[in-house]
Amino acid sequence: METIGKLVAHYNYVVTIFLMVAGLYIVIARSNMIKKLVGLSLFQTSVYLLYIEPGKIIGGTAPIIDPAFKVYSNPLPHVLILTAIVVGIATVALGLALVVRIYEAYGTIEEDEIFETEGEA
Amino acid sequence: MRLDAILRVVVKLMLPFMLLFSLYVQFHGELGPGGGFQAGVIAAGMVILYALIFGVREAKRLVPQALVERLVPLGVLIYLGTGLVAMLLGGNYLDYSTLAHDSRHGQEYGIMAVELGVLITVSSSMLAIFYAFVERGR
């Protein structure tokens, strides 16, 4: 019972872990390569959320210094995640270019069909 | 009347505001949310929208492929160059305090130069990737 109480108090973190695990499931279980890349993008975005959630202070505001506010949320995760978002889009763009070349070489973007073709050859 | 007349008129009205908004986000990145990355993506989005509605040939007249290819490394060179200038003026690499008469203004000038480099690289990289995807399909 106490664990369930703790889970309710940590609802944010539980749902973030669910998003992460759903992205991981899409990457592992689906064989279409573009779907895998979408799953990877979901996984990355939920990790950004997991980083930024502990930095929030209830009653604080965005970390832009202004004389009217005293309490600011932590700016350090924001900086790290800005870099991570841009690196994520770079990865996805490169992955999509590779998928296009794979389609031109094999005629399909389903991973299990490529394995069967390569297994026969 | 063609069916895409509405899209053409509305997009033509939107494009200058998108460019203005991108420059606003870039220069006000120090006073509010914003900065080089967001501004670069919005500027690239402007040209991509133009290409989607009016055709890639028109977009390449606006921003030629050769210009995009030259701009992609230029932003990184601006960033590296700022660090080198700071080093040549006597400080450490990327230590902006040496760039002006006093350390606080030097930091501000350094931040502005660096964000300019980031804007140029991000906007031209996104546009270069878009042109590459479109050209493959012709």
Add this chain to the structure above:
Amino acid sequence: METFINAVLLTLLAAVTIAIARQRNLFGVVILAGIYSFLMASVLLVLDAVDVAMTEASVGAGVSTVFMLGALHLTRTLEQRPHYSAFVPLLVAVGVGAALIWGTIGLPPFGTPDAVIHKHVAPVYLADSLKDTLVPNVVTSTLASYRGYDTLGETTVVFTAAMGVMLLLRGRRRKGAGGDERAKSKGEQL
């Protein structure tokens, strides 16, 4: 109130994720991914991460959707049914999820101001940013000045990605390299 809005938005995100996992039409998947990015930007805004929210909205819902649609135009838009059963991946996913939830139980409650994360470098940045750099936005001053090397690396990564995509996709599509014939002989429909 913020916690409640957060909880509602996160529940919507979970629903969109389940829809993405089950949807087989890839065009629908790409549009759902755009909706996911917008919801994520809203959640980040409620969490006071305004710079990150703007970047996530423009990058995730803007150019990411365009690149995926470009890739879909060059390949196929329907996902085939999987040949293997999805039981083992589901087990792995549930196991990883349980381990992660057990790990995050030890985190301090959401939103407390005296957590450990607020104690080391962050108060120094918040206190000194306006004095040292004359820039009120602490995220920009940290990104460009205090942590300028990381931003240099990130700009190089974007440059490398553009170079990589241009190397892979420049030049005409080579006809008859094997791909187009195999696609036609299987009688694929779009």
